[in-house]
Amino acid sequence: MSKTLPVQKNDYIDVEFEDLTHDGAGVAKVDGYPIFVQGGLPGEKANIKVIKVNKGYGVGRMVQLLERSYFRIDIAQEEKHKFGGCQLEHISYEGQMKFKENQVRQVLTRIGKLENVTVHPVLGMEHTWQYRNKAQVPVGEKDGKLISGFFKPRSHEIVDTKESLIQLPEVNQAIQAVKEICSELGVKAYNEETHKGDLRHIMARYGKQTGELMVVIITRTNDFPNRNSIVEEIVARLPKVKSIVHNVNSKRTNVIIGDKTKVLWGSEVIYDYIGDVKFAISALSFYQVNPDQTKVLYDKALEYAGLNGNETVIDAYCGIGTISLFLAQKAKKVYGVEIVKEAIEDATRNAELNEISNAEFAVGKAEDIIPKWYDEGITADVLVVDPPRKGCDEALLQTIVEMKPAKIVYVSCNPGTLARDLRILEDGGYETLEVQPVDMFPQTTHVECVAKLVLKK
């Protein structure tokens, strides 16, 4: 089969990179046949070794860079990939923003057939390291000690990591401290092959504005050795901790969080502010990981909603009510819906905390609750959706098209599903006026977008 291809496995060839894939690999073409090479940048020339040939594409390894891009920055060999998931660490921030803008444009055109939509330049941030307020790391064992970090690409081998430079220092310190304490006090790491051992993951979340820290210990078993001493040590070594939570995940699964959650010490929530709005955040609730850029994102959603105080708004996939409460200050009434019960408890508490009385929340699937509301006569002038990566459920999109809110604000962390859903909404009578990418995840290939749609006359 490979005889008909323009390259063979183990060939050494000179190539020029034309593009980047969605996960940050360079794309070179030999007689139209694409070869993906980690680390190659558009405009660069390199000598590569072909390490894999498939029918439709090949994979290469960089041997020598022959011409370098203006956007390339040097990182020491030993630093490379040290931080896990930083696929764009070798590209200047200016280059990263260009990559993300192009990616959004290409996907909107290819998947959404949206050639004429205005895509604005990415709204980036000033400090592009140490921005994440949360980490959730797997735990393993090496030489009789606990290790934690990230999985090596395409493997389940944990790289023990003391510091991730995209995480806030408080988050790094918390993960290290909990790992060391558990190691010292004899906790065994969970082994996914034998389904034995206790500690599966450690999670830390930090309220950047309030300085409050939450630690979540995720184990296979209902109990683990020296639990009380571990809690005492965490409190002693991490002065900012306000909440220590235990979650039990007894299943053989890749899903991190299990069904049982119990507060071991302190409060069941930590607090944080986005702008002037205060939020209680419990262990299982979604909360944006980049607090500085979250304000930028929500301000854009508010601008696109264009509220004058008379509107009814529905916020689908509302989490702890963050966008809902931002909008409630400028709307007549806001209805939020979210699948996680604890997040809706937080949302209700957050409305009270901020003395916002025109927001109402429901637990359930957006695709079940919003059609039910529609049947009961609840409709929206503005509808906001902020779904997980898989995008909106088709039944929800169908209901939106029937309900016909004058405006839709679509917040998305996955341009692919955004483009797919925008096409469905366009076919249902909406026009996408503009898309604003916001960089919530510097050094990584991820990009968040806010899109503004209006009902066509």
Ligand SMILES: C[S@@+](CC[C@H](N)C(=O)[O-])C[C@H]1O[C@@H](n2cnc3c(N)ncnc32)[C@H](O)[C@@H]1O
């Ligand atoms: C990207 S988060 C957005 C949350 C919130 N808007 C924010 O900015 O913090 C997506 C949320 O959708 C929730 N979710 C997932 N599937 C859902 C569904 N079918 N119906 C309602 N909520 C869902 C998740 O639990 C999560 O809180």
